[in-house]
Amino acid sequence: MEDFPVELVRNFSIIAHIDHGKSTLADRLLELTGTISKRQKGVNAQVLDKLKVERERGITVKAQTASMFHTPPSTPSHRYLLNLIDTPGHVDFAWEVARSLAACEGALLLVDATQGIQAQSISVFHIAREHGLVIVPVLNKIDLPAAQPDRIARQMEATFGLKPDDMLHISAKTGVGVERVLEAIVNRVPPPAGDRNQRLKAFMFDSSYDRYRGVISLVNIKEGILKKGDKIVSTFTRKKYEVLELGIMHPEETPTTTLQAGQVGFIACAMKDSSEAHIGDTLHRAGEPVEPMPGFKPTKAMVFAGVFPVDSNDFLKLEESIKKLTLTDRSVTVQRDSSTALGQGCRLGFLGTLHMDVFRQRLEDEYEANIIITAPTVPxxxxxxxxxxxxxxxxxxxxxxxxxxxxxxxxxxxxxxxxxxxxxxxxxxxxxxxxxxxxxxxxxxxxxxxxxxxxxxxxxxxxxxxxxxxxxxxxxxxxxxxxxxxxxxxxxxxxxxxxxxxxxxDLVKMQFLLNAKPVDALALIVHRSAEQSVGRAWVKKLHKVIPRQLFEVPIQAVVGKKVIARETLSALRADVTAGLYGGHYERKMKHLENQKESKKRMKRVGSVDLPQEAFYDLMSTKK
Structure with a gap:
């Protein structure tokens, strides 16, 4: 790593709307630089989409880092270190994008030549401009019959003020024109502004958890040199650590002896508690304090939901799983919650509903959690x-x-x-x-x-x-x-x-009563104009999932003291006259009246619990 001073380092990101070919372009860049082996024809490895949820959904949800070594044909005497910091493309993961761009000097703005500019293209472009990044515009999928590169180029010029002559026309799938992308990264993206002879200043922009090594932090070395065995201090927590392992992502972890100014890599320093890894923290050598970097604005949760274990005995295991998962996704807020219907759980805050759904799937995939998630609400x-x-x-x-x-x-x-x-x-x-x-x-x-x-x-x-x-x-x-x-x-x-x-x-709280008793986990906040439609829809869904009792159960949607909607769950009825062969009519009526009185007493004193299985069915059905 000592062979790569800041002049030979390029830190860049790929920004794009969802499904514009970001992960495919990353694959081609890794192949052309020899970082990964060439693919089989027609197969896209999508190396940087490491999570199961990313492969299943075909979207990027977690920023990943990969270091590549490249010798341009025009300057064979120079070997460059290119650090790609991948970003998600969906609006719910905008914080991941902002975090990744803070460690870069340039960005490839990737636009699909068949679809043109999309909503997220505009959003990520402005985030990149706020960070002062050099934008390299790239038009992808030019090999498709529906591609209109000239029209999309005019569109980008009108929207972003980018010159059509600066735009690269490529096909990430077939590899056409991707060599020119590497050339543009080397020639257009500026090198980092760092000095290896200054005091160590490392910027932590991501982290993950390893059960054997503890917290693994991704850092961008802004100044100085970091070596294995160095004692480092966090400016946020003031705690001291020893660097036990460091290296680059190539694209998997590859140990090195040093990381120096301008370079991006990982460090393991026996940090056991996930709360100590503060995203945006500045690390420095013990006894050599430095001015901390600005860091990031704290995220604001936009959507909240309760997460409860299906088996209430699994709460502590679920809480520990959530702590470890939030280490890789610091935009999730967590606090304990409890419900009479569902027991102990956690109330989590997310940036959007896709963010919530991806977090739920990662809990199930990576930690085998069996959970119930309540209806999403906003603050x-x-x-x-x-x-x-x-x-x-x-x-x-x-x-x-x-x-x-x-x-x-x-x-x-x-x-x-x-x-x-x-x-x-x-x-x-x-x-x-x-x-x-x-x-x-x-x-x-x-x-x-x-x-x-x-x-x-x-x-x-x-x-x-x-x-x-x-x-x-x-x-x-x-x-x-x-x-x-x-x-x-x-x-x-x-x-x-x-x-x-x-x-x-004009908002109101809607509660749902089972046999005149409220179920706290089902409470909703609705606009006055929608109370009728929401109340009727939820009452019908409850009527389908609640098991029948031995007595009649009224299911009501209530706002204040006003009943908005009602369904009645009919009682299970035993045939009490089945054993009476013949006999007088009054004898049968006596049995039926006794049964009627018993059901009245049952309804008065009986309670209806919403089983967790029914709650799970209710929340998993589409609105």
Missing amino acids: YQVVYKEKGDKEKIVTISNPVDFPDMTDISSKVKEIREPLVKATIIVPEEYLGEMMDLCFSHRGEDMDYQYLEGASDTESTAEASRIILTANMPLSEIVTDFFDKLKSRSSGFASFDYEEAGYKRS
């Missing part, structure tokens, strides 16, 4: 009246803590819900469908413009794609909005969103 602000003109704002993410109707009328000044600015990119013929979808989900302040910025003289085909923006409540898009978006646009629409503050709203 609401409740403004309480105080003495004088003062007010107290409380953020509530659990429906159980939401004030009742009596408290709302007497103690609460107003309730606010989070808004997002949604961006939808869609072909012109689906604009009406998208506007109707936004209206039905309480969308406001809608605006649209043609994406390409085509002039009047150009054909209408040039201006056929539209950017639609709208302000929408976050609670409206965390359920099935994305599924409806794809189905109503025949899969052509792309979607992205960003926070847009809070707005006053």
